[in-house]
Amino acid sequence: MHSGRVSMRPETAARLGASRRTEDEKLFSARSKERPAFLETDTWRALRILSEFVEGFEALAGVGAAVAVFGSARTKETDPAWELSRQVGEWCAKAGLATITGGGPGCMEAANKGAHEAGGLSIGCNIELPHEQHPNPYVDLSVQFHYFFARKTMFVKYADAFVIMPGGFGTLDELFESLTLIQTGKIRNFPVVLIGHGYWDGLLAWMRDVQLPAGVITQADLDLMFVTDDPEEAIQIIVSYLKANGITE
Numbered sequence: 001m002h003s004g005r006v007s008m009r010p011e012t013a014a015r016l017g018a019s020r021r022t023e024d025e026k027l028f029s030a031r032s033k034e035r036p037a038f039l040e041t042d043t044w045r046a047l048r049i050l051s052e053f054v055e056g057f058e059a060l061a062g063v064g065a066a067v068a069v070f071g072s073a074r075t076k077e078t079d080p081a082w083e084l085s086r087q088v089g090e091w092c093a094k095a096g097l098a099t100i101t102g103g104g105p106g107c108m109e110a111a112n113k114g115a116h117e118a119g120g121l122s123i124g125c126n127i128e129l130p131h132e133q134h135p136n137p138y139v140d141l142s143v144q145f146h147y148f149f150a151r152k153t154m155f156v157k158y159a160d161a162f163v164i165m166p167g168g169f170g171t172l173d174e175l176f177e178s179l180t181l182i183q184t185g186k187i188r189n190f191p192v193v194l195i196g197h198g199y200w201d202g203l204l205a206w207m208r209d210v211q212l213p214a215g216v217i218t219q220a221d222l223d224l225m226f227v228t229d230d231p232e233e234a235i236q237i238i239v240s241y242l243k244a245n246g247i248t249e
Contacts, residue, residue: 006055006058006059006141006142006143006144007141007142009140009141048146049147049150052145052146052147052150052151053150053153055143056125056143056145056150056151056153056154057157059141059143060123060141060143060154060157060158063098063100063121063123063141063158064098064121065096065097065098065160065242065247065248066097066098066099066100066121066123066158066159066160067088067092067097067098067099067100067159067160067161067162067163067235067238068100068101068155068159068161068162068163068174069085069088069089069092069099069100069101069107069108069111069162069163069165070101070102070107070108070162070163070164070165070167070170070171070174070175071085071106071107071108071110071111071164071165071166071167071171072106072107072165072166072167072168072170072171073102073104073105073106073107073108073170074105074106074168075106075107075110075165075166075167076106077110081107081165081166081195081196081199082106082107082110083110084110084165084195084196084231085106085107085108085110085111085114085165085195086110086111086113086114087114087231087232088111088114088163088165088195088231088234088235089110089111089112089113089114089115089116089118089120089122090114090115090117090118090120090231091114091231091232091234091235092111092114092115092120092235093114093115093118093119093120093121094118094120094235095235095238095239096120096248097120097160097235097238097239097242098115098120098121098122098123099111099112099114099115099120099121099122099123100123100124100125100154100155100158100159101123101124101125102124102125102126102127102151102170103123103124103125103126103127103135103136103139103142103143104124104126104127104134104135104136105136107165107166107167108124108136109136109137109138111163111165112124112136112138112139113136113138115138116138116139116140117138121140121141122138122139122140122141123139123140123141123142123143124136124139124141124142124143125143125145125151125154125155126139126142126143126144126145127145127146127148127151128144128145128146152174152177155174156178156181156187159190160190160238160241160242160247161190161191161192161193161238161241161242162174162175162178162190162191162192162193163193163195163234163238164192164193164194164195164200165195165196166195166196166199166200175192175194178192179192179221179224179225182224183221183224189224190241191226191237191238191241192224192225192226193225193226193227193228193234193237193238194225194226194227194228195227195228195229195231195234196227196229197227197228197229198229200227201227204222204225204227207222208222
């Protein structure tokens with residue numbers, strides 16, 4: 001069953017074969033005015049965590065080849081990174097790839113807009129934050145999460161590549177977590193493409209000039225990343241990988 005944490009546009013529901021919530025489901029999921037004490041226990045939290053994984057798996061299982069796009073929620077439409085993000089989503093749609101973002105504003109909204117307006121599947125995995133974050137208006141399929149680790153699992157499980165736009169701590173977290181998982185063999189070696197030499201070259205130079213001589217990373221680790229200023233080139237890198245590995249034709 002889909003709970004209120006999973007929602008999608010009617011045309012998207014038809015495409016993925018999703019069913020509407022029944023009245024019985026609405027009845028049984030109704031909340032009382034007072035929060036029962038057992039909802040604050042770790043046992044209940046474990047069930048809630050399990051439900052987030054189940055809902056995420058169910059909602060995204062039929063998505064097909066997809067690209068996760070990460071970037072700052074603070075990026076304004078006047079920032080060149082916003083337009084680059086929109087182009088990434090557009091090129092994903094042109095290549096027949098779904099676009100998955102965190103569902104919020106900034107670079108995420110831009111990528112979702114590009115995908116949605118180009119006729120691609122635009123997905124948002126939205127996270128509950130102290131300052132409430134609402135899904136942006138260009139998301140076709142929205143999945144709500146309370147827990148970052150459940151949300152991160154969806155990105156890794158259902159994306160066939162990561163595109164990293166300029167961003168802050170959260171963006172860096174997604175970048176380095178993906179590199180760690182690839183480096184340790186926990187996931188397959190899929191493309192991790194950074195957009196913007198001006199933004200990323202300083203970080204990569206530090207890794208090359210400091211971490212590499214220190215012996216804490218290898219050249220093979222650095223080679224896990226691609227950097228480009230061109231969204232079309234980024235998607236071409238990903239498409240070449242997908243075809244070479246039999247994921248798409």
